[in-house]
Amino acid sequence: MDYKIVFSDIDGTLLNKNRELSPATITEIKKLKNKIPFILISARMPSAMRHLQKELDIEELPLICYNGGLILVNNKVLNSTEIPIDILEDLSNWNSEISCHLSLYHQDEWYVPSMDKWALREQNNTKVEPEIKSYREVIKKWKSEQKGAHKIMAMGEESQIDQIRDYLAEKFPDQLHLYRSKNTYLEIAPKRISKYTAIELLLHQHFNLSSIEAIAFGDNYNDVEMLKNIGYGVAVGNARPETLKVANAIAEMSTEDGVAKSLKQLFKF
Numbered sequence: 001m002d003y004k005i006v007f008s009d010i011d012g013t014l015l016n017k018n019r020e021l022s023p024a025t026i027t028e029i030k031k032l033k034n035k036i037p038f039i040l041i042s043a044r045m046p047s048a049m050r051h052l053q054k055e056l057d058i059e060e061l062p063l064i065c066y067n068g069g070l071i072l073v074n075n076k077v078l079n080s081t082e083i084p085i086d087i088l089e090d091l092s093n094w095n096s097e098i099s100c101h102l103s104l105y106h107q108d109e110w111y112v113p114s115m116d117k118w119a120l121r122e123q124n125n126t127k128v129e130p131e132i133k134s135y136r137e138v139i140k141k142w143k144s145e146q147k148g149a150h151k152i153m154a155m156g157e158e159s160q161i162d163q164i165r166d167y168l169a170e171k172f173p174d175q176l177h178l179y180r181s182k183n184t185y186l187e188i189a190p191k192r193i194s195k196y197t198a199i200e201l202l203l204h205q206h207f208n209l210s211s212i213e214a215i216a217f218g219d220n221y222n223d224v225e226m227l228k229n230i231g232y233g234v235a236v237g238n239a240r241p242e243t244l245k246v247a248n249a250i251a252e253m254s255t256e257d258g259v260a261k262s263l264k265q266l267f268k269f
Helices: 023-030 047-056 085-095 117-126 135-144 158-171 195-207 221-229 241-246 258-266
Strands: 005-008 038-041 063-065 070-073 076-080 101-106 109-112 151-155 176-182 185-190 214-218 232-235
Touching: 005 195, 023 047, 023 258, 038 047, 038 195, 047 063, 063 195, 070 195, 076 195, 085 101, 085 135, 085 158, 101 117, 101 135, 117 151, 151 158, 158 176, 158 185, 176 221, 195 214, 195 221, 214 221, 214 258, 221 232, 221 241, 232 241
Parallel strands: 005 038, 005 214, 038 063, 214 232
Antiparallel strands: 063 070, 070 076, 101 109, 101 151, 151 185, 176 185
16 A cells, blocks of 8 residues: 555654654654655644654644644644533532642643642653643633633542543533543543544545555554554554554554654655
8 A cells, every 4th residue: 555644643652761752763754754744643732742843854744632632734723622611610610629630721721720740740741831820710711712621631649530530421421532541640532533533634624635545653542543444553562452452563662663663664765
């Protein structure tokens, strides 16, 4: 098959053990320049992806952020799907009893109630600094601007995350997708979007390509649908068992430049 575009997850897939792009990864992706578009697709916010685009010399290419909740082309919004503000307000009120950390995201806005250990960890991982603002202030601001959240990230002790997951699953079963990236992290997103729905939309509206002509790399639960339905899905060696099961191929681990080595085999430039 003559594949014409590549999509890649970031964390756990593209980055090395230091959460950076290795020289080998940068070299192989730069070889695709002006031949095969290499699109970053992540749960991250745009500003946590743009510095990676710059390193890879692909700043002109689209971004798929928030697991498909926000698609940017030429830094303009092609598609946006948000969590309604009333759900955010409901969760904020309920959370006052257990005081779990909630990071609130909309496009390049990231709000935290304080710079606690969770905010500091995410700042270190993403190279983005959040703005400190209470949940009440954020909700008031977003109500006045008529917008919701592209993502809510709950971070806390495992028991707190269990409680939030159970509460939201029971109260908003048809509206929210709850993705537990680790025992202490719960990513909350609109249920009707995914990485794969975003890929299909971007391919149709911008590239005029089909998903059969695409390659995708991933490692985690939120990559399963993408790898299962794309033309050629590749899981890195450190991927979750569920992800490995649906992949067409398994690359080496992310810490061993799995994506770079796979690209070198797939494209002989």
